[in-house]
Amino acid sequence: MEYFSLEAEQAVIGSVLKSPELIYETTLQPDQFYHSGHKIIFEQMVELRDSEKKVDFVMITAGLGELIQEIGGTGYLLQMSQSIDTVANFTEHERIVREKSLMRAGMRAIHEIYGAGYGNPAEFSAELMGIAETISDQARTKEGFVHISKGLENHYEQLQEKKYSKKSLGLSTAGKALDRITGKWQKQTLNIIAARPSVGKTAMMLNNARKNAGEKVTVAIFSLEQPQNQLYDRMIAAECNIEGERIKTGQLRDEEWGKYVIAYAEMVELNLYIDDRPGLSIQEIRSAVRKLKKSNSELIVYIDYLQLISGGKKFDSRNLEVGYVSTSLKQMARENDCPVVALAQLSRGVEQRQDKRPMLSDLRESGNIEQDADTITFLYRDDYYDKATEKPNIIECIVAKNRNGSVGTAEMINLKQYGKFLDLDITHHDLPDKRKGS
Template identity: 30%
Template sequence: MKNNDSSAQILNIERGLIAAILFDEEIFSEVNDSLAIEDFLYPSHQKIYDVCCELKAQNTPINADFVRARLQEKKAIPDEDFAQILATSPIANIEAYIKEIKNASIKRNLAKLAMNIATLTNDTSLQSEDILDNIEKEVYALSSKGAQVDFKHSKQVVLEMLESIKELKERGNNILVGLDTGFMRLNRYTTGFNAGELIVIGARPSMGKTALFLNMIQHTINRNEGVAVFSLEMPATHLMQRMLSSLTSIPLHDLRVGRLDDVSLEKLTIAMDKMAKRPLYIDESSSLTIAQLRSKLRKLKTKEPNLKMAVIDYLQLMRGSGLRRGDGARQEEISEISRGLKTLARDLEIPIIALSQLNRVVETREDKRPMLSDLRESGAIEQDADVILFLYRDDVYARRADREKIAKAKREGKDDEVKKLEEAFLAREREHTIEPAEIIIAKNRNGETGTVDIQFNKPFIRFEDKEKPQELNYAPTDTRIESDNSDVIETIQI
């Protein structure tokens, strides 16, 4: 009896809400922000709401006449069902009715999930970790807006694309679609970091992968859009030191040893205050499985809906699920991780950036610029990634060659030569604080490949665009730290 009463109550609530939409189409936007078609219990109500969504997408008025005409055209529901909606008095408390319909929808789905859990736990072929991951994914889907995923008819896809094109046209920016990478020419190649993409940044050690991604995420958090960083290699405090050095133009070494004058300390205090308010979330676990990362990101996304990007530093330090032995085990594990990251990026509708080590074979070539075949431990990374970027700095190898010459002269006991080489090396280091660097776009699923020339500012561990004339129709993101007291701190441009 209680079930019947509940169903009758939902029937009246759904009728009242749809009647309100037909009476005042301005209400539809508020309803559409919270409810999907599947949230309605009764099929006739689902079909009416579907027609309302269709009319909205076509910029057609949503009222009784247009909805009735479209329903009759589709022969979707009996006329008497629509008449019952029109006979229902429109309600005023829209928010309460939306909440009741959503609550009932979630409860129905939870009941289905409970039945599914019972089925999964009786399946002896599944591991407990796989079952937990499946359940967590379903629960996250229920708690997320628009989580139901089904086949999309081509008409729906075309309408969604049309809305996207209209939005971009209104924005008036023919370059940036996703999140700003921080580099003008890289934005031109990639249109930014886009939702659902897996972006891999690969480089040999000491090239500056960590510094590069920190420069990139600064543009996102400065717009108060959230970024999650999984730092498996470096403590969170070290990452923050690098970001503050880049923001304030205080040399990183001075920050680490506390060598700061009053002006630098004032700069640092202001920058720290700004950074404390930025939506940056750092997980410094030194060991992480793909299942654990999925769980943490889903929870954070539920808690912080404004999360726009996630970064993993770095991919090879992660672990897959279960135990693997024998030849090819590590390759299989990396394949599982890369595929898991790509799937997660699509589920959460955010770009995920994964840093990656490269094979030592790079060092044996005369031209040490990385290639796709240099990605370490698995070709699956190349397959799963939407964008693959390689960071290259020729000065890293030049510096290494100079050190090898000094070491060789020392072994041979050539003291005078050692002195000359060391003096030349130190002079070059003092003078050469800005080094050329390259971002090699080795794969770009939705665009061209190529090379972007940038520069590396060594004292501040900062990658920068090379000075170029302002390009048309491009407004770079303002990533400055400013102070109300202009005498204390200058404008700092990344």
């Protein structure tokens, strides 16, 4: 297979020579041309365009000066302009040049990482997958402007579906009160659930995932911290109202075995997948989600937890790596048309304040999380810090950011022995600028 097309490159240049206005419509760059002479010519065309000068045969020839001989002289330019009968196929020729350029870039990148001599197979694999992701993203056909008539037609159909369909809009969170504040998990959104260790992030995720799976949605869980058997222990405890310690030890009473058998029969029917490989790179996660999405149109992805995902390549700082992962998760939500819910750890700064309720500023040392997320929900338990609290077994779900809705706090009952959350149906709505931190 050839990684260039001289004919397509000649057709692009010939088309611009024939109809100079095309230089203002193309998004091609000079370095996307393979032939050195074509690269020089197109670079001159772009230079004339950017300096607001006329892009025609005379100006191009004058601008090239002595370089004209390197590209075959004025005769070669004339030959290309005269070889084009019509510019109707300009977009197709442009596409071929772009795709060939992407293929060459991919091959160069592969040679570079091969020459770098990675000693770690996982890092080598992540680099390769990163190249594949980049090429795939750039090669994907992108629709530009959409006329308002088409856009409003789609909007009208969606509004009708919302009004008359009995289908739930968005995917449920763990509780009704939290649903009302967040507006549920929407497609193409990145949703963060953050807290200090041992507050209940994983339990909240599993409660959410079980609820979504019961709504006939495919659920994907990436558990980078705990093996899947530990997640099954926790899911069964919450499902059957059996103390987690009894599940771990297997010391179940007869009636508890009966509960387990019933729950087992129900849960094996759920469309729920768990990937518990530690140290996954963001490229591996995106690849796995793409494959799952092909056979499952309704999908939600959970990740436990964000800071454990590898960026798959070298970064100058940990903050830059976490920011890269966060942005990639948002892109993954968009490209797969599904909600992504990622757990996140908070900085120790929470512990230094008198009021230990988390704020957005507690995320700031973690790259672009605050910027990329559509919703950010903090979990706070007063009994985590104060055993004599007046609010035992209550967890506050603090929605501190909601790009498309309100912010506020939903209170839920936290049955820690079962790892289960129940509706208390208490909400406190905040003003939009509250709890943003300093």
